[in-house]
Amino acid sequence: MADATRDVEKIYSTEDVVAKLRRLADALESETxxxxxxxxxxxxxxxxxxxxxxxxxxxxxxxIEFQLKWTIEEEDDDDDDEKVV
Structure with missing residues (x-):
């Protein structure tokens, strides 16, 4: 399991942000x-x-912050239909 606490802010190029947001939007839209x-x-x-x-x-x-939030649950490791963003 990852460290319990982490607070990171990373600057990305516009090209990288566009690619991440596009793949994120696809995953959100398909509810995966x-x-x-x-x-x-x-x-x-x-x-x-x-x-x-x-x-x-x-x-x-x-x-402006776009934020995704969830609680950590054991079944989170069981999903096979995930996209890599």
Missing amino acids: PFRIQIAGERIRVPKRAEFSIEHERGDGEEE
Whole structure:
């Protein structure tokens, strides 16, 4: 199992972000689990993950975050129909 805590922010090229978002959208649309590699670690996102969009403003900056959130359950390892993002 991966480390219990991790807080990473990784800057990607526009080309890499476009590719990740396109594959992510395909997985969300088909309601299938998928894996995504972020800063060298592969993360498995189950199809039951909840998707939200956050907007923050302050100190002369604005930020938009696309967020997927889920609880970790043992059956998460059993899905075979996942996409690699």
